[in-house]
Amino acid sequence: MSAQDSGSENPLKELARYGQSPWLDFIQRSYTENGSLKKLVDEDGLKGVTSNPAIFQKAMGQGTDYDAQIRSVLAHQVIDAGALYELLAVDDIRAAARVLYPVYEQTKGVDGYVSLEVSPYLARDTKGTLHEALRLWKAVGARNLMIKIPGTEEGVPAVRAAIAEGLSINVTLLFSIDAYKKVLEAYITGLEDRLGRGESVKDIASVASFFVSRIDVKIDKEIDDRVAKGDRDSAALKALRGKVAIANAKMAYEHWKDVTASARWKKLADAGAKPQRLLWASTGTKDKSFSDVLYVDGLIGPETVNTIPPATFDAFRDHGKVAPTLTQDIEGAKKVMAEAQRLGLDLDGVTKVLVDEGVASFADAFDDLLGSVAAKQAAFLGKKVTSTALRLPADLQKAVDAELETWRKDGNVRRIWDKDATLWTGKDEASWLKWLDITDDQMAALSKFEDFQAEVKARGFRDALLLGMGGSSLGPEVLAQTFGKHEGFPHLYVLDSTDPQQVRDFEKKIDISKTLFIVSSKSGGTLEPNILKAYFFDQAKKVLGDKVGSHFITVTDPGSHMEDVAKKDGFWKIFYGEKQIGGRYSVLSDFGMVPAAVAGLPLKLLLESAQRGEKSCAASVPPVQNPGVVLGAVLGVAARDFGRDKVTIIASPGIYDMGAWLEQLIAESTGKDGRGLIPIDDETIGKPGVYGRDRVFTYLRLAEDPCPKQDAAFAALVEAGEPVVTIELHERRQVLEEFFRWEFATAVAGAVIGINPFNQPDVEESKIETKKITTAYNETGRLPPYEPFAKDGPFAFYADPKNASALGGGKTAEAILKAHFARGKAGDYVALLAYIDRDTWTREWIQKVRLDLRDALKLATAAEFGPRFQHSTGQAYKGGPDTGVFLQITCDDEVNLPVPGEKYTFSIVKEAQARGDMEVLAERGRRVLRVHIHGELKAGLEKLGQDIARAV
Numbered sequence: 040m041s042a043q044d045s046g047s048e049n050p051l052k053e054l055a056r057y058g059q060s061p062w063l064d065f066i067q068r069s070y071t072e073n074g075s076l077k078k079l080v081d082e083d084g085l086k087g088v089t090s091n092p093a094i095f096q097k098a099m100g101q102g103t104d105y106d107a108q109i110r111s112v113l114a115h116q117v118i119d120a121g122a123l124y125e126l127l128a129v130d131d132i133r134a135a136a137r138v139l140y141p142v143y144e145q146t147k148g149v150d151g152y153v154s155l156e157v158s159p160y161l162a163r164d165t166k167g168t169l170h171e172a173l174r175l176w177k178a179v180g181a182r183n184l185m186i187k188i189p190g191t192e193e194g195v196p197a198v199r200a201a202i203a204e205g206l207s208i209n210v211t212l213l214f215s216i217d218a219y220k221k222v223l224e225a226y227i228t229g230l231e232d233r234l235g236r237g238e239s240v241k242d243i244a245s246v247a248s249f250f251v252s253r254i255d256v257k258i259d260k261e262i263d264d265r266v267a268k269g270d271r272d273s274a275a276l277k278a279l280r281g282k283v284a285i286a287n288a289k290m291a292y293e294h295w296k297d298v299t300a301s302a303r304w305k306k307l308a309d310a311g312a313k314p315q316r317l318l319w320a321s322t323g324t325k326d327k328s329f330s331d332v333l334y335v336d337g338l339i340g341p342e343t344v345n346t347i348p349p350a351t352f353d354a355f356r357d358h359g360k361v362a363p364t365l366t367q368d369i370e371g372a373k374k375v376m377a378e379a380q381r382l383g384l385d386l387d388g389v390t391k392v393l394v395d396e397g398v399a400s401f402a403d404a405f406d407d408l409l410g411s412v413a414a415k416q417a418a419f420l421g422k423k424v425t426s427t428a429l430r431l432p433a434d435l436q437k438a439v440d441a442e443l444e445t446w447r448k449d450g451n452v453r454r455i456w457d458k459d460a461t462l463w464t465g466k467d468e469a470s471w472l473k474w475l476d477i478t479d480d481q482m483a484a485l486s487k488f489e490d491f492q493a494e495v496k497a498r499g500f501r502d503a504l505l506l507g508m509g510g511s512s513l514g515p516e517v518l519a520q521t522f523g524k525h526e527g528f529p530h531l532y533v534l535d536s537t538d539p540q541q542v543r544d545f546e547k548k549i550d551i552s553k554t555l556f557i558v559s560s561k562s563g564g565t566l567e568p569n570i571l572k573a574y575f576f577d578q579a580k581k582v583l584g585d586k587v588g589s590h591f592i593t594v595t596d597p598g599s600h601m602e603d604v605a606k607k608d609g610f611w612k613i614f615y616g617e618k619q620i621g622g623r624y625s626v627l628s629d630f631g632m633v634p635a636a637v638a639g640l641p642l643k644l645l646l647e648s649a650q651r652g653e654k655s656c657a658a659s660v661p662p663v664q665n666p667g668v669v670l671g672a673v674l675g676v677a678a679r680d681f682g683r684d685k686v687t688i689i690a691s692p693g694i695y696d697m698g699a700w701l702e703q704l705i706a707e708s709t710g711k712d713g714r715g716l717i718p719i720d721d722e723t724i725g726k727p728g729v730y731g732r733d734r735v736f737t738y739l740r741l742a743e744d745p746c747p748k749q750d751a752a753f754a755a756l757v758e759a760g761e762p763v764v765t766i767e768l769h770e771r772r773q774v775l776e777e778f779f780r781w782e783f784a785t786a787v788a789g790a791v792i793g794i795n796p797f798n799q800p801d802v803e804e805s806k807i808e809t810k811k812i813t814t815a816y817n818e819t820g821r822l823p824p825y826e827p828f829a830k831d832g833p834f835a836f837y838a839d840p841k842n843a844s845a846l847g848g849g850k851t852a853e854a855i856l857k858a859h860f861a862r863g864k865a866g867d868y869v870a871l872l873a874y875i876d877r878d879t880w881t882r883e884w885i886q887k888v889r890l891d892l893r894d895a896l897k898l899a900t901a902a903e904f905g906p907r908f909q910h911s912t913g914q915a916y917k918g919g920p921d922t923g924v925f926l927q928i929t930c931d932d933e934v935n936l937p938v939p940g941e942k943y944t945f946s947i948v949k950e951a952q953a954r955g956d957m958e959v960l961a962e963r964g965r966r967v968l969r970v971h972i973h974g975e976l977k978a979g980l981e982k983l984g985q986d987i988a989r990a991v
């Protein structure tokens with residue numbers, strides 16, 4: 040017969056007689072909304088509520104309680120999973136706090152509290168915990184809130200500081216008397232701190248959550264193990280089963296009594312302070328052989344709380360026994376403790392382990408919870424975000440899964456956002472991570488770009504010509520190619536070459552008198568944008584006279600040489616980059632935003648898409664749900680463990696230029712220290728048989744405008760079991776989301792491979808070599824001598840002695856090319872490095888030649904134009920894995936253009952760049968050959984193509 044059936048008082052209500060407050064160790068939206076919680080208050084004398092990450096995991100991780108709110112938040116905000124969880128949790132806590140507020144008032148602030156725990160990830164971080172405690176306190180804004188802080192070594196100082204700030208605190212995860220003593224001390228000292236500052240201590244409450252059942256679980260296991268092994272003290276050990284936790288709790292209570300009886304405490308009490316009550320936590324019975332109300336029955340005493348999980352709450356209502364057990368048989372409890380010690384039961388060890396396990400299990404629960412929220416978010420957002428599908432061979436998938444689990448356990452996503460350089464090489468990585476949150480800054484500065492956009496429109500420019508290299512040009516080029524020309528705004532062209540023919544081609548495309556020039560250079564010192572600026576400024580001056588400066592703007596880092604130039608030449612505007620963002624990570628900074636504004640693109644929508652990318656990769660999104668981490672793990676693990684380091688980029692025609700931007704991001708970031716990923720862009724998909732075992736295919740598929748032919752060719756790769764990552768962009772503007780995701784993925788892949796993804800050590804070398812040659816030219820009016828080792832028809836072949844001798848002394852072009860390409864073996868790649876005009880014809884030519892090479896050699900191929908690639912893939916070619924076989928292609932220039940203020944011309948610069956590049960490749964021991972085409976370029980290229988085809 041239950042206690043209530045027998046007509047006696049409800050045991051839960053009776054607890055009050057002995058000074059104990061029952062709280063509920065549970066929270067759930069429906070519980071609060073449907074009146075269940077209020078019923079417990081009214082009928083059972085419930086006096087408080089506690090939550091923890093595991094409780095929220097149960098509440099939010101399943102069911103549909105929160106769906107309506109999630110949908111409505113997502114309709115109005117771009118938000119990350121952590122912030123979304125917090126909105127939901129804060130609402131729950133507030134709602135519960137409202138239900139309990141009358142209790143708070145009736146008990147004059149002794150009871151009626153609802154607890155919300157700080158992020159379990161911060162359990163070892165004093166500053167972070169305090170910061171979060173203050174933040175949550177403000178966010179909830181309820182007087183009857185308690186912030187829950189773990190009583191770890193690092194948590195204790197945060198408790199003191201939070202108390203001193205006037206917060207009410209529930210200290211959780213207490214298992215040992217020693218830890219508890221420190222917590223009580225922190226509470227008292229925190230109050231004294233306030234008093235010392237003349238601040239009131241009256242409105243502060245605190246509980247120390249002393250965990251019970253988990254101790255018995257551990258100790259009883261130790262007992263059972265020893266008994267099973269036939270321990271000679273088996274009988275004595277067995278007698279302690281289910282006893283140690285309660286005895287331990289009683290000891291804690293004895294300490295509390297001593298302290299609250301002290302003169303020190305009296306002083307605080309006289310000032311109105313409330314004692315920090317002991318709260319029995321973890322009071323659900325885990326061992327089914329014990330009474331289901333063991334940890335309630337056994338711990339009833341004055342000025343304590345028991346937070347009881349729902350099932351135990353019901354059980355206690357039904358058959359709980361109310362008696363002042365906490366203060367009874369203290370001697371017995373002491374004996375249990377002494378006996379445990381005598382028998383060598385390692386209570387100290389157990390409580391230490393329990394703290395670590397407690398921290399870890401709440402972190403696991405939180406990961407799980409955030410993962411569920413992120414998954415729900417992605418499902419509800421549907422086509423508003425890009426979607427990703429992996430099809431990996433089983434062994435690769437297994438290794439990726441293991442990597443993702445390591446990332447979760449080690450909290451690596453948070454380490455990225457915390458700018459922890461040790462995730463990479465522990466060097467200067469932390470100073471290059473401003474790209475992580477630049478999108479939020481840009482959104483906040485939206486009106487700056489919108490105002491500028493309106494000004495550009497008002498001035499009626501017909502064309503805009505951006506002059507820049509690598510990170511300063513490739514992002515803008517994606518924007519120009521993907522979004523095209525916008526009514527009322529100039530046509531955006533991007534020039535990143537020193538080939539005089541190409542410079543001339545661009546000059547012909549624009550109407551200088553109606554052109555806005557964007558000189559784009561982070562460092563401001565890069566050769567190409569400087570000489571291109573000099574050339575076009577000179578040309579524009581001829582047309583625009585004194586007004587020339589008003590047709591120029593620059594995007595450059597503060598304090599750069601280009602800033603000086605812009606000021607001196609009276610540029611219309613100067614936009615600044617962020618010094619803590621490297622070139623290839625700069626597209627969401629002003630380096631992308633300014634050209635986007637000029638081209639009349641919808642800035643807010645684009646930034647919103649970028650923000651979706653950022654939020655989906657946020658610190659709060661666990662690895663498995665984090666699209667940046669998943670992609671980075673696939674690429675990193677495939678390269679590190681499977682030799683699949685050729686990241687083959689396939690993109691729908693509408694977004695094809697993403698590949699060029701990705702090439703720089705991937706190659707320049709990861710290709711160093713003899714390691715890295717080699718991007719293979721724009722290589723038309725072949726039959727599965729033409730590929731070696733060194734690829735990972737990434738397909739950026741524009742779902743709003745797919746290419747059926749490409750889809751079919753890709754399907755064949757999938758069918759053949761190649762590792763593939765398919766990323767669907769539902770609309771063009773999602774390239775901005777992908778910008779962020781790939782930046783993040785590259786940072787992740789860099790960590791997996793173990794390199795610093797933010798430097799480019801080997802690029803500098805060729806710049807130095809180039810500089811030497813242009814300086815020599817300026818001084819002597821001549822290029823340093825450079826002799827070919829062989830000539831055949833229109834071709835002259837150059838190589839350093841080592842490479843020349845490796846080619847075996849062949850005399851004809853075909854023999855030399857044959858010997859060169861024969862050096863490629865499985866797992867290598869071939870790169871054509873063409874220092875020629877990059878136009879439709881040459882692009883088709885190079886594409887054909889690379890496919891001939893790929894299909895004949897079964898090697899990955901790269902088709903690159905110089906000097907553009909030097910600022911992109913060039914780093915990996917020199918510093919990455921020594922797997923490249925390079926053919927440099929140069930030509931006589933039919934046109935030449937002067938560089939104002941210099942003796943050298945564009946042609947000389949291009950030659951110097953080609954030589955500098957060769958020299959560094961050779962110096963790094965790379966397999967490199969240069970073929971120079973004399974005479975007419977088109978005819979020479981055609982012949983070269985044929986010779987190559989014959990040679991392989």
Ligand SMILES: O=P(O)(O)OC[C@H]1O[C@](O)(CO)[C@@H](O)[C@@H]1O
Nearest residue numbers: 509510511560561562565622910
């Ligand atoms: O924007 P800047 O400083 O002119 O540099 C252009 C490009 O050159 C590089 O430094 C490589 O040479 C890239 O990293 C960069 O994006």
Ligand SMILES: O=C[C@H](O)[C@H](O)COP(=O)(O)O
Nearest residue numbers: 064089091248320321322323
């Ligand atoms: O504050 C409450 C604690 O988080 C909770 O009681 C832990 O209980 P458990 O040991 O059953 O997880």
